[in-house]
Amino acid sequence: xxxxxxxxxxxxxxxxxxxxxxxxxxxFFAMAFxxxxxxxxxxxxxxxxxxxxxxxxxxxxxxxxxxxxxxxxHVFFYEPQSxxxxxxxxxxxxxxGLASHGAAVGILLALILFVRNSGKTYLxxxxxxxxxxxxxxxxxxxxxxxxxxxxxxxxxxPWGFIYVRDGQTEPRHPTQIYEALSYLILFFSLLxxxxxKYKTMQQGTIFSVFLIALFGIRFLIEFVKEPQVAFEQTMxxxxxxxxxxxxxxxGIGILMYNYSRKRAS
Numbered sequence: 001x002x003x004x005x006x007x008x009x010x011x012x013x014x015x016x017x018x019x020x021x022x023x024x025x026x027x028f029f030a031m032a033f034x035x036x037x038x039x040x041x042x043x044x045x046x047x048x049x050x051x052x053x054x055x056x057x058x059x060x061x062x063x064x065x066x067x068x069x070x071x072x073x074h075v076f077f078y079e080p081q082s083x084x085x086x087x088x089x090x091x092x093x094x095x096x097g098l099a100s101h102g103a104a105v106g107i108l109l110a111l112i113l114f115v116r117n118s119g120k121t122y123l124x125x126x127x128x129x130x131x132x133x134x135x136x137x138x139x140x141x142x143x144x145x146x147x148x149x150x151x152x153x154x155x156x157x158p159w160g161f162i163y164v165r166d167g168q169t170e171p172r173h174p175t176q177i178y179e180a181l182s183y184l185i186l187f188f189s190l191l192x193x194x195x196x197k198y199k200t201m202q203q204g205t206i207f208s209v210f211l212i213a214l215f216g217i218r219f220l221i222e223f224v225k226e227p228q229v230a231f232e233q234t235m236x237x238x239x240x241x242x243x244x245x246x247x248x249x250x251g252i253g254i255l256m257y258n259y260s261r262k263r264a265s
Contacts, residue, residue, distance in 0.1 A: 005171035009164040012147045024146035032139035033063060036132035043191065044128045048198070058114055062129065065110025066103045073102010077239055078229045100137070100218070101243040107133070123203040130210040131190045137183035137214065145176040152178075152224040173224045182217045186210070202262065204254045211251030215244040 014022045074097040075083040144150045148163040152173025160171025232238040
């Protein structure tokens with residue numbers, strides 16, 4: 001049986017309007033926030049009898065935390081010398097360069113400000129927000145696919161992608177699709193758990209499972225992913241894996257703490 005790899009030669013630009021470009025990545029990025037908002041409104045806030053004004057406030061903090069955190073995460077985790085030598089380039093987000101670990105940190109910090117006047121606890125907020133963050137991860141990785149970026153090593157598997165626009169001539173692991181599908185499954189799993197257990201679950205339960213699952217998935221897929229920057233080529237574990245470890249340990253710690261509290265009660 002002859003293997004049939006997939007030649008991927010999709011333009012990252014949907015349409016050009018004069019000097020303006022509408023790109024697939026930007027569309028998927030916007031869809032992540034749009035559908036995240038709708039799901040929180042219909043499945044969480046309406047279910048718990050909460051006002052839309054609180055959701056609007058949460059959305060504002062999350063959008064700012066995501067964009068600022070993701071950009072600075074890429075700048076400082078992956079290419080600090082390049083960006084710090086030309087600080088103005090940090091503002092050029094449209095040229096690419098967003099780090100999911102940086103986005104996670106940005107959201108965590110932004111929520112500290114949100115909960116101060118929201119009447120909700122930090123873990124209550126995280127338990128609900130991470131449900132749609134998992135869905136957002138699906139959209140972002142699909143945007144990476146349309147950009148022909150963040151792909152994997154050479155593979156002889158029949159679903160290998162040849163990323164023509166990035167100059168590749170051999171099939172590679174479509175790691176964007178691996179991650180996207182994993183995050184989509186995680187989203188549906190977390191949402192189903194929330195719907196069944198939101199009245200009785202301990203705070204931090206969904207958040208801890210999210211951290212372990214999402215960053216555990218990321219850690220494993222990194223083994224077949226090409227290095228994003230040159231210095232990663234000499235590392236036993238790449239930057240994405242090292243940055244995933246603290247999140248996984250945090251998730252395990254929260255689960256253990258909740259379990260000990262449950263036994264004590």
